[in-house]
Amino acid sequence: MSHSPVDSHSSHPRTVTAPRGTTLHARGWPQEAALRMLQNNLDPEVAEHPQDLVVYGGSGRAARDWSSFDALVRTLTTLAGDETMLVQSGRPVGVLRTDEWAPRVLIANSHLVPDWATWEEFRRLEALGLTMYGQMTAGSWIYIGTQGILQGTYETFAAVAARLAERGVTPPESSGSLAGTLTVTAGLGGMGGAQPLAVTMNGGVVICVECDESRIRRRLDHRYLDVRADSVDHALRLAEEAVRARRPLSVGVLGNAAEVVPALLARSVPVDVVTDQTSAHDPLMYLPLGVAFDDWAAERARDPEGLVERARESMARHVEAMVGFLDAGAEVFDYGNSIRDEARKGGLTRAFAFPGFVPAYIRPLFCEGKGPFRWVALSGDPADIARTDKAVLELFPDNEPLVRWIRLAGERVHFQGLPARICWLGYGERDRAGLRFNELVASGEVTAPIVIGRDHLDAGSVASPYRETEAMADGSDAIADWPLLNAMVNVASGAAWVSLHHGGGVGIGRSIHAGQVTVADGTPLAARKLARVLGNDPATGVIRHVDAGYERAEETARRLGVRTPMREGPVEGSVQP
Amino acid sequence: MSHSPVDSHSSHPRTVTAPRGTTLHARGWPQEAALRMLQNNLDPEVAEHPQDLVVYGGSGRAARDWSSFDALVRTLTTLAGDETMLVQSGRPVGVLRTDEWAPRVLIANSHLVPDWATWEEFRRLEALGLTMYGQMTAGSWIYIGTQGILQGTYETFAAVAARLAERGVTPPESSGSLAGTLTVTAGLGGMGGAQPLAVTMNGGVVICVECDESRIRRRLDHRYLDVRADSVDHALRLAEEAVRARRPLSVGVLGNAAEVVPALLARSVPVDVVTDQTSAHDPLMYLPLGVAFDDWAAERARDPEGLVERARESMARHVEAMVGFLDAGAEVFDYGNSIRDEARKGGLTRAFAFPGFVPAYIRPLFCEGKGPFRWVALSGDPADIARTDKAVLELFPDNEPLVRWIRLAGERVHFQGLPARICWLGYGERDRAGLRFNELVASGEVTAPIVIGRDHLDAGSVASPYRETEAMADGSDAIADWPLLNAMVNVASGAAWVSLHHGGGVGIGRSIHAGQVTVADGTPLAARKLARVLGNDPATGVIRHVDAGYERAEETARRLGVRTPMREGPVEGSVQP
Ligand SMILES: NC(=O)c1ccc[n+]([C@@H]2O[C@H](COP(=O)([O-])OP(=O)(O)OC[C@H]3O[C@@H](n4cnc5c(N)ncnc54)[C@H](O)[C@@H]3O)[C@@H](O)[C@H]2O)c1
Ligand SMILES: NC(=O)c1ccc[n+]([C@@H]2O[C@H](COP(=O)([O-])OP(=O)(O)OC[C@H]3O[C@@H](n4cnc5c(N)ncnc54)[C@H](O)[C@@H]3O)[C@@H](O)[C@H]2O)c1
Structure with a gap:
């Protein structure tokens, strides 16, 4: 009953980076793309803990273990253009002959039969070597570092700014920016690290609480974070000064959010916006009050159940303070980490007093099929991304927020691993961009193929009642047919790889979601698939x-001709049985 | 927020049957096949409650409601050969242009995000009109009546007979049959109705307890059941006589299994085999002790929670008696209806004392990719099935159980709706049969295309820890990646329609499973897809x-060349990053 007949001792942790340039290591560009993107996910510039194959988000992995990684690489390098590799929770389990039109890789990560879908059972099965946590883009090989979330975060804070203006909190001269406002948040991890830059790109001031010093340092190094304060007092002095001057500034401060956020409330600090991106979705990864950061790992190993309980109690304190800021008039929202539900489990009654960010700010975009379109230059050449940036500006010159984003991103975004770009595009826009990129590859204006994918957080690809599908108008929050249809549609439509995950973002038991990646290699076949x-x-x-x-x-469907049979009347000449 | 903008009053319940013959009502045979199979699932000969769109298994539906049914028909009649219709829990929600290679229909039924995956939440959402229960082949349009389960049941009882012989319970002259043995079971519904015929085809005697008189009558009408007894005493007299004469006989008796099975135990009736196919997976559909059958529907409507609780208590009594028979030396098994778990919830400690039928009898077949291959003659002509029966006998003349089954089935099986056949075939056999059928269609030996599908209960298509994946050797019972990979593989491989369901067979929360249907229309494209x-x-x-x-x-994979990357060594010339 061995799970590693290929001697796993021969598979060591090591430093992985994707090859650059135009030399193929596989039998075609779609396979090469999967190979490079798997490797790129583990690039030390990209992954949070590459030696453990952890890409981001607590324990989101790119492969189950190093022997699985080796087998993935070995299989991708030899896979034919009409073959498909099957990946079950980060391990390649089969190779089948399918068709040129079919994906080269099909991935299902972290799924459990619902009655067994708890963290406890998941961790038990993970310890047996039977599964891994794939998060969203970790196990589906299209993570691009903190830029991925930066755009979403940027859009969210822009929407928050607009809301503050509507509410008269900010004066008209702010013209929809966060100038002169103070935001408080926590968590500077793989996702949360985007928050300081997103706030300052919107002109605001932000204090970010983080308990892990190395994370603060990393965000400073990447220029996502402006300064580090020595203490909460120091952070407040810096922030208040910047707010008065209406000057953007991001301040990191070492501490436990469950202590610092209530302390700020107790002092009646005038905060305009409060949110959080600690990894609350996995309570083992939220530092409880009274535990020193340096002892945390050992305590976790010694008494995981006890730590989970203490973390939930601490989150109750943390969220209680967030609700306090809400009562004081601040714009407060859950940023997709399930902290409200964990705080509820920790005993807080009013945990759901503030909304999730999706119904508050994102759903109107989803109605137009708008979501996080992203792409990566397989050449490794930043000039290729500059060329695609230009193409996007040419394609959508009238889309002001998009144009502003692409310009700012070009200046401010530090590439991690292979150069990449993200922007939110809607139905009718993404295919135009993809086809244009394919032309650029075909003509040689871009030097190697472009990989096009997206986050699993998208308009039609996720069921997640605490985040993407919270408070749906018809009450269908928990209906999970949609991401499965989305995955099957992408397989049917010729994506290069398609993934179906459980539990990403909000944790085991709480979400089902799908992703797709397509490769613009300049061929006519690629053009058909991209379209x-x-x-x-x-x-x-x-x-x-x-x-x-x-x-x-409905308006979008009508305008752009998306067919929905329940809205169609009887068709002439159709047969009624 | 209306879900039925097409006036639902125009969509009445009505009698539906599939068209026969070679005239197309759709734009191609794959679409026509989906149309006819949807209609065939609702044929009064096939469906248990066609007016309610219920096909089998408690409340397993073919379409969400009649207006959804009308929209499905309308869409299928106009769907182009490179378009795909999306079905979300029995309702057509979209039509997309995909590719000729892609399926014409993609179906996701009954899925809920795991933390919400309970019967209570499911029924709440169903009442809101947001979902339906698809069972396995009800919502995926490939139910063929009780023959579907008959073959599986026949194989199971043959394996039970072999086990009894091994254990020395039956004498050598029984030569692996059930001659001279007594089986007790309950439930003569859509699935359970196959039990009496499966036992008598194996030469045995069986008493079947059923609380719904109309079900007993139906099985008598179809000749699946030999006689009906007036009382338990009468049933015992008939059965004991037949056992003594070593003559096959099936006896139906009206009663509540929770009363009759304990009564038989109390009388020390010498029973050799005990199982059950009441619809225990949905405790609302198991008649509790003390409730008259005629009052049941009203009681259910009045106090559903109370009825569920009482049903669980009754199941505890029922299963306690099954455990008593086990202790007395009988061969006892759970036949896939979750009755052990419900009895456990009803307070019985030893509920899991006996195994499920899959680890006991079916898993060895799954290891060879063997499972329930089925096909349907779209012509409606029984002669087409006779021709395909002959083809199967010609293809696999040395497979004795298969040959015996096909012969007996040809004599004894009463077609329901479109003529159909089922037999269990393994990896390397199914494609040969499919390609042969395609040749028969091409040559005109068979008069119209043949639809080829299967149950969702199959080797690689289901995760169901109380049934198909109970007691897996590595503990992976609850890992649900496999059915999702199976669905995606079938989409990638060109099936005509692919379905992904939740909760079939064993109930909401307990299973995830996939199905595929392919159409042999005699074309070279069909041949490629079938292969x-x-x-x-x-x-x-x-x-x-x-x-x-x-x-x-492993032996099957080695012998037939199924590639499993973790078993492959480094490939020469491959790139190690
Ligand atoms: N809103 C979105 O679109 C979105 C997208 C992806 C992920 N998320 C969610 O956001 C959360 C953060 O994701 P991530 O990838 O950054 O996770 P991460 O694990 O990389 O980072 C979490 C950070 O929180 C810090 N932390 C933990 N407990 C703390 C405490 N008590 N006080 C202060 N800091 C503490 C950790 O040190 C770590 O740096 C996750 O729950 C994730 O699921 C949201
Ligand atoms: N083993 C398998 O391969 C397999 C396949 C499919 C379904 N099943 C399971 O088998 C069960 C039966 O399926 P079905 O389609 O026949 O369901 P069904 O609802 O059509 O039939 C169940 C029958 O049980 C009877 N019944 C209910 N309570 C009873 C009681 N207390 N005493 C006597 N009879 C009672 C009902 O009157 C009904 O006729 C389901 O749980 C189903 O999920 C097993």
């Missing part, structure tokens, strides 16, 4: 929101 | 069991 995938993938988002009754989605 | 789907679909079963460490699966 299908990049049309149909966001179309499932429009469809999902039409079905839930959102008028904005 | 891929009917090879890759069972291959995922072999792969799943290789991964779990089953030697028989």
